[in-house]
Amino acid sequence: MNKIINFHVVSDAFCLSSTYEGMPISLIEALACGCIPICTPVGGIINTIENGKNGYLAQSLSENDYYYSILAYLRNKDQVKREALTQYYFSNFSIEECTNKYLSLYKE
Numbered sequence: 001m002n003k004i005i006n007f008h009v010v011s012d013a014f015c016l017s018s019t020y021e022g023m024p025i026s027l028i029e030a031l032a033c034g035c036i037p038i039c040t041p042v043g044g045i046i047n048t049i050e051n052g053k054n055g056y057l058a059q060s061l062s063e064n065d066y067y068y069s070i071l072a073y074l075r076n077k078d079q080v081k082r083e084a085l086t087q088y089y090f091s092n093f094s095i096e097e098c099t100n101k102y103l104s105l106y107k108e
Contacts, residue, residue: 008033013073017058017066018042031089034082038073040066052079054088 006029008014014030016039023044030037031048037055039045049055051069058069073080091097 006033008035011035012077013038015070016040016045018045019061021045023048028089028093031085031093034086036073036077036080036082036085038066038069048092052076054080054085056080 008030012035014027014035014037016024016027016037018024018040019042021043027037027039027045027048031054037049038058039049039055040058040061042061046057049057051057052072056069056073058065
């Protein structure tokens with residue numbers, strides 16, 4: 001029997017340490033699965049992740065700042081609720097929500 005496994009579902013955190021991004025699909029997938037993101041402050045990530053609320057965001061692109069964002073996650077694992085991330089996904093990034101936003105934009 002072939003099973004497809006979504007590793008976001010069985011992971012504690014999603015680490016994205018990019019120096020450049022648009023709006024990463026991998027981040028949206030992590031949110032949909034309730035996987036806690038730990039990211040660098042680039043691209044659309046800074047408009048998506050609120051540090052300590054729906055993930056962890058490094059202060060800068062430095063290795064030290066990213067290290068401290070991982071430490072913040074490890075010290076506060078229960079601060080960000082996985083269920084809240086899934087709800088955040090459905091409220092902002094689901095196909096239905098994106099469709100509604102596009103329709104609204106074109107109606108203006």
